[in-house]
Amino acid sequence: MIDDFAAAAQATMAYLRHRLGFRLWMVTRTEGDDWIVLYADDAGYGITPGQSFRWTDTVCARMVLGHGPNIAPSTIDVPAYAQAPLGRHLPTGAYVGIPLRRGDGSLFGTLCGFDPQPQPPSIREELDTLTLLGSLLATILDRELDSGSEARLADRAGADDARDSLTGLVNRRGWDMFLQREEERCSRYGHSACVVSIDLDDLKFTNDTQGQGSGDALLMRAARALEQVTRGTDVIARLGGDEFAMLMVECDYFDAQAMLMRVQEALAAADVRASLGMAMRKPGYDLEEAFAMADAEMVRAKRSRKVLN
Template identity: 70%
Template sequence: MMNDFAAASRATMQFLRQRLGFKLWMVTRTDGKDWIVLFADDNGYGVKAGQVYSWAEMLCSRMVEGAGPNIAPDVAREPAYASAQIHDKVTVGAYVGVPLRRADGTLFGTLCGIDPEPQPERIRDEQDMVVLMGELLGGLLEAELSGTEAVRKAERNDVDSTRDELTGLYNRRGWDMLAAREEERCRRYGHPACVVSIDLDDLKFYNDTQGYASGDALLIRCSKALKDVTRGSDVVARMGGDEFAMLMVECDYFDAQAMLLRVQETLAGYDVRASIGMAMRKPGIDLEESLAMADAEMYRAKRSRKVLN
């Protein structure tokens, strides 16, 4: 095994393919209703890293529930597996799967393999070995994820020179650098993330009627509000002029909705009026695309506010 989760996953899948055969081996991540392929060793199914499937349809979901065994040489003989919806999409004759868990016992994903043909009964004898491989991968994963906060702190220190002088937030260059590093983690571990785009409604009015010092004060109030609602691992940036952005790391849709409400309430508490857009980063939509989507939603909100006013 290697000391890197990605490299170790690939080495594990290659070893299992050589040991047990099977046309497809995968290391996956579960995220709500989604089952995300992080790494794949595919020889016939056409599965690639980044593809997303329904968790409820997968044999792995039933394995994790304890409804089916870790190794099924002939899935047709396992009622829990034989009735799975995945059979409507692909041919599965044999299955191997073990959970990948965090140190606290929560499910991260699975290490699994499938083949279109039933396999000899003797592959059941390999269960202890496959379970051990899953535990080793889980331990390596936990070590990497546990060190993520230290890595993020070091990254923030590296880009401290990219701060906006007025607000103390990161500027666009700092945002681009940190977002690129978070995107790498999202791809590697299947982390969800949320991007928020914020545009102040009244900056020009303050500058024109009360002077630039008043406009600067508005920008500072906005930055303080955004700092109040974000965690140390998140990224908050002044993208330029009256535009701000937030990157909420390892944030699923439900957490994102709650966070968006806090942003709105906190901005109001600082007497800041703003138009806001939000988008989720998920497989197939990277952080750069998520920012563009959040921007588009923010501009729609701004146009609606102007119509109402």
């Protein structure tokens, strides 16, 4: 029985290859201006899962906008498809594509097929079959994404043995665990995510001049400030000493920028001075690599603050 999105995607592509041929079948995700290949059944194009292209350059983008049909036996006869810039990378003589939409109607991605050669006009008769398969795939996807949100909340609630004893935030072990679990979701569904590295500027000075109790109070103010501006599915961690980290899930660049501003405002309101670095998880590098980039940006910010002071 096929009851998960990955297996359903693979089975759907295998069935369509058997029924229609075509050299390339894909299940894709649109995320911002990225068109991300989640699953591929490829016989000659050299496409692998995880690759991304510019969404606006694709035939699928034009199909979703209604600039061409779901089934084009000869793309040269459809000007919008023939002129798609990605055609230089994916030679397209024939094309089929169906949008994959969430239950709320928002676009998730596409189920699509490409062949370098034009195909018989009779393939237009397969539209009902293609539409049905896309609808079934989207239903499985929507169910999994909803259960994934519930799983995140359950993970957060069940992390009592991976918490920092002072602040109650996730500790280093918990952070590594959540980062790994979210990376699995990102790889599976093409989610974007944002990671933030935070280093308090005054903890050592506060401990040295006012005592550890004041230092602990500073850490607590920082923790509560971060909790005020995050969602229940996000992760806040105290990695040790004066180091904090944040993981914001299903968060695009613009959402991340807005969140970072709220973080800065919340810390300032709590009288906490800190250096921050942010990076996005994108196709091509994972969450651990993104966090390393955020950490490097935080270090640069801290050095810059020292020079200014």
